[in-house]
Structure formats: C-alpha cells, structure tokens
Amino acid sequence: MVAADKTPAPTTVEKVKRTFSAILYTPPCSLSIEQKERDTRTIAHSNDHERDALAAALDAWRSLKNKLDNVEKKAPAGIEVDELKMLVLRGHTIGSSINLLKKSPAAERDAEQKAPTAEKDLVGPDILYLKAIIKRQDEQIARLLSYVSELRQSLHLNQGKLLKMDDKLKAIQSHETRAIKQHKEIAFRQKEIERLTVELAKSERTNRGLNKRITKLKQIGKTENAKPVKAVKIINAFNKEAIEAADRHFGLDKSIVLLEDASGGGLATADILASKGVRAIIIKNEMSHAAQKRFLEANIPIFSITKLPLGLSGSILTVDKEALDRLIEQSKNAISEIKLLEKQQRLESLIDAYKHQRIASSQRHG
Numbered sequence: 211m212v213a214a215d216k217t218p219a220p221t222t223v224e225k226v227k228r229t230f231s232a233i234l235y236t237p238p239c240s241l242s243i244e245q246k247e248r249d250t251r252t253i254a255h256s257n258d259h260e261r262d263a264l265a266a267a268l269d270a271w272r273s274l275k276n277k278l279d280n281v282e283k284k285a286p287a288g289i290e291v292d293e294l295k296m297l298v299l300r301g302h303t304i305g306s307s308i309n310l311l312k313k314s315p316a317a318e319r320d321a322e323q324k325a326p327t328a329e330k331d332l333v334g335p336d337i338l339y340l341k342a343i344i345k346r347q348d349e350q351i352a353r354l355l356s357y358v359s360e361l362r363q364s365l366h367l368n369q370g371k372l373l374k375m376d377d378k379l380k381a382i383q384s385h386e387t388r389a390i391k392q393h394k395e396i397a398f399r400q401k402e403i404e405r406l407t408v409e410l411a412k413s414e415r416t417n418r419g420l421n422k423r424i425t426k427l428k429q430i431g432k433t434e435n436a437k438p439v440k441a442v443k444i445i446n447a448f449n450k451e452a453i454e455a456a457d458r459h460f461g462l463d464k465s466i467v468l469l470e471d472a473s474g475g476g477l478a479t480a481d482i483l484a485s486k487g488v489r490a491i492i493i494k495n496e497m498s499h500a501a502q503k504r505f506l507e508a509n510i511p512i513f514s515i516t517k518l519p520l521g522l523s524g525s526i527l528t529v530d531k532e533a534l535d536r537l538i539e540q541s542k543n544a545i546s547e548i549k550l551l552e553k554q555q556r557l558e559s560l561i562d563a564y565k566h567q568r569i570a571s572s573q574r575h576g
Contacts, residue, residue, distance in 0.1 A: 211232055211233040211235055211270065211299065212227045212234050213235040213236075213266040213267050214234070214235065214236045215237065215240065215262045215263075215266040216236070216240040216241070217237055217238065217239055218236065219236050229354065229356075230354075231346065231349060231353065233296075233300060235266075237269050237270075237273070241262075241265055241266070246262060249264070249265045249269070250264045274299070277298065277299075278295055278298075280304070281298050281304060282295075284308075286308060286312075288312075289312065290311065293311055294308065297310060297311070419459070422459065439521065439523060439528035439529065439530060439531055440466055440529050440530075440531045440534050441526050442467070442468050442492065442528060443456060443460055443465045443467050443527075444456070444470060444527060445467050445468065445483075446470050447469075447470065447471050447474070448472050448474055448475030448479055448483075448497070449474060449479060450479060450482055453482050453483050453486065462483075462486040462487065463486060463488075464487055464488075464489050466488075466491075466492065466534065468491075468492045468493075468494075468520070468527065469492070469494070469497075471494070471495065472493040472494065472495055472497040472501075473495055473496060473498070475501050476498055477504055480500070480501040480504035484504065484505060484510060488510060489538070490510065490511045490512075490534070490537075490538055490541075491505065491510060491511070491512045492512075492513050492514075492515055492518055492529075493512060493513070493514060494515050497512065506545055506548065506549075509545060511537070511542065511545070518533065518534065518537060
C-alpha cells in the first residue's frame, strides 16, 4: 500500500502506485502541518519529507485499522492473513477473499504428502488463483523494468542538469569572488581616502596657523624696525594650555610676554614658560611666590605693568625699548644681589651650625 498526505494524491505517488501495482490510500482531506507535527512528534525524522511520509502512513493505519482487525478475526485457519488483507483492501469482501484463497481438500492432502502436483491434478480455483498471481507478477515485473528505464533516463537528465548547475555555480562563485575582492579594495581605498582627508585637514589647519604666525611676526618685525619699541606678546592665562597656544601662534623665544592673569600658576607652569626662553615677564596681578622664585632661579625678570607702561602700534602691543633694557639690567643686577645674599646667608648658616657643633662638643668633653 502507498499512502499520500494530500487529496488528490500527487503525481509522483500515483506513479509509484502504478509501478508496484500497489493499493493507494488518500485521506478524506489533505493533512494539515499541525496534524503532521502532532502525529510524528514522538517518532524520529530528519526532514519535512520524512515527516510527511510518516504522517501519511499513520493516517492510513488509523483509517484501516478496524477493517484489518476485523479481517484477522474472521480469517480461518490455513489462510494467509496478509494475502486476505490485500484482497479485502483491493475491494473484495472478506467472504469472497477467503474463497479465492481456500484450497480444495485434494490439494491440501497432496501438500501434506509433499508430492509433486501436475497442473491437471489442480482444481479450477487453484489454477485460476495461481495464474492470476503469475499474471500480476509478470505485470509488476514489466512495470518495474519500465520504471527502471525511466529512472535511468531521469538520472541521465539530472546528471546533465547537475553539470550545468555546477558550471553555473562555479561562474557565480567566480563572480562573487571578484566582487568580494573589489569590495575589499574599495573599502581599503575608502579608509585610505578618509585617513588622507583627515591628514589634509590637519595640514591645512597647521598651514593656516603658520601663515597667521608669519603675518604676526612680520608685523612685529616691521613695528620694531620702525620705532624704538619692543613688541609684547600676550599670554591670556598662566597655565600650560595658554602658554602652548601663544607659542604656536607667534613663538615665545627671546620674547617679552604679558600675563593677563598671573594667578593660579605654580612651579610646573613656571618651568613650562621658562623653557620657552622668554626674556622678561610683565604681570597685571600677583604671582605665586613659588613661581616668582623659579623665574628668579632662571634669571627671568618680572615687572609690574605699573612700572613698565605699554603702548599700541597698530594691533601690536609695545613697550619702550630703552626703558625695557634699563629695567632688565636693573632686574638682573638685583637678581645677582639676591642670589649673592642668599649664598652668604647659606654660608653664615653653615658657619653658625659649625660653631654650635664645636661648642656642644667642647661642653661634652669638659
């Protein structure tokens, strides 16, 4: 028996049924996916095709179970039950099927004696039955041979299709490989373009800053050459960021700088500004003692804006050159005196400490 899960049965199922001269079972209506899943959930299967086949077989078994059970109950002794079921499923009644399968008493006695029986000794029903079986088997053999021939033709066609599909797949893979390589190359070039764009923007910013610095330095040089003044470069705050920004804009080496706000900076900030090589510092407000001491150690004079008035030449802040040189000279002399005084104080401190040590030693030994 061949069972289908759809009504009407698919062409392939019909073909298999004809090939094997099988009995075809189709359900009253096509089985739903939910029913197939429910019927086969306890039976292992690998794919949907196996699930559908199992569901069709189970549905056929449920539908025919009562009829087959009834055949088993009514089957007399000496009758092949499977043959009886087959005849019933092919449309025979149980009674007619039993009559077809029942042998005559003479045939049964001959079978018990295991003696060869000639065709002339067989009764009519036996001959008809055997001829029917032979005819059915001959027909089935012919159908199987035809089916094998069809399968070979189908195999040949499928092999040709497979070769064509393989060639097509190779062509697609080759195309995809080229596309992937092109995509990678495009992505690489895009990243390189982005990197170069960033570098270009950075270079343009640097160039703009350098051009501004050159322009400013030219203005300063022109101003200093035209008048007996010295340009003053402004640092907005006494911190690292402001110092570095001013150094980038117009350079601080050997410059006179004005600290707009001298508060807040300590030793580290003083070291940064001193490392730029400034010549002198002008302040508007108080600077920390630690910073002043560090500039003193670096021989960099500090002036209050009240002692060194500033002027304006165009957009350039200036200070009178003679007054500046005079104050710088005075400041250097003062710094030298302070350092000398500090040196003398340290020496006197050492001498006093030595004297106290000698006196204490004498008292201990006296």
